[in-house]
Amino acid sequence: SQQGEEDPQALSIQEGENATMNCSYKTSINNLQWYRQNSGRGLVHLILIRSNEREKHSGRLRVTLDTSKKSSSLLITASRAADTASYFCAPAAYSGAGSYQLTFGKGTKLSVIP
């Protein structure tokens, strides 16, 4: 499967701490995206990192990509209670005929305790 796999499945931290989530995938990718989902609702795009990039920042988010290890990590610094959500990585893997397809894993459920 080309699906991204997030680790850990669940993470519980205190407000103000940093949260790190990891993602592994199996095939070569064009880019990798991270999304967030609040309980039972639609996903919201957070950040996209291209396959030729190693690190990217957006506000309190830092994403790294290691294509040699086929892995990525999402770091949320100085977490807030409002960051409580599920986080998904979505590698854009080659799906044939010159196109790429986003695939999602089961996500990491982050709980930030006030």
Place this chain on the structure above:
Amino acid sequence: KAGVTQTPRYLIKTRGQQVTLSCSPISGHRSVSWYQQTPGQGLQFLFEYFSETQRNKGNFPGRFSGRQFSNSRSEMNVSTLELGDSALYLCASSLQPSGVRQETQYFGPGTRLLVL
């Protein structure tokens, strides 16, 4: 700009019935993807439509089908419903097909389907 809208938001059906879900993408977006989300399987790709043509299809039985209209609105249909079809069905739109030229997807709120 209005976001992705999905109707209905909640639906209860019984086994054996069929259901049609609707998705209106963001204005100007031509690509619509559908996903099924369950606690056990996570977020699974159903299919993607671009300019009224199915571009990609996930590993789901033929009971799951979809289409896209000329205004980019999309519908998905599930026939002969089974208990295991209970899920949150998410629709996402993008300007270009997903994965191409670093396109991001914009998700709707989902339709929660319960099959009894």
